[in-house]
Amino acid sequence: AQTVTQSQPEMSVQEAETVTLSCTYDTSESDYYLFWYKQPPSRQMILVIRQEAYKQQNATENRFSVNFQKAAKSFSLKISDSQLGDAAMYFCAFTGNQFYFGTGTSLTVIP
């Protein structure tokens, strides 16, 4: 079975600063994708960024980037120039045949 672990239940960052959210996973599959999703208070899940496991290059999407370490099964999310609208729950997700989520990190952005 696949497991996804987020070791930081809560994180905070000053507006305009940078924050990194951690995620590790465990799988025996070789072909999979990893994602970071954001869930604001509305509870609508929003895709932040995706990473294909076969790609060595780290994905980047504007202020969001990942550090994908396949051998270590680590997939962290870096948010640069944090904005108030970034405050939300962030979930790391793994998909092979199923689609599993980590335990989540609640991000607070301090003005």
Next chain:
Amino acid sequence: GAVVSQHPSRVICKSGTSVKIECRSLDFQATTMFWYRQFPKQSLMLMATSNEGSKATYEQGVEKDKFLINHASLTLSTLTVTSAHPEDSSFYICSARTGKRTEAFFGQGTRLTVV
């Protein structure tokens, strides 16, 4: 982006009754749909995976007779909570994707309250 519509957004039902939640992909064909349950301030717990035209695959610990999932077409999946009890009260979310290992698009969620 792709749109997934989940209905109803809120429902209150009496204990012992059944309630059906619909999940529709509006502008794409969903070969796979997922159903999750989310408790307050917790993660999304995968309940089952359904592929169009075949029986749903339930996660360990999820009662298949209580949570009936039907994926009758490439755009519609339903979750029926049968003989609901107060402990079934929760936030239920569906998601859908077009192929294996692609991103999933999420519905707005359904808040179920059983009284």
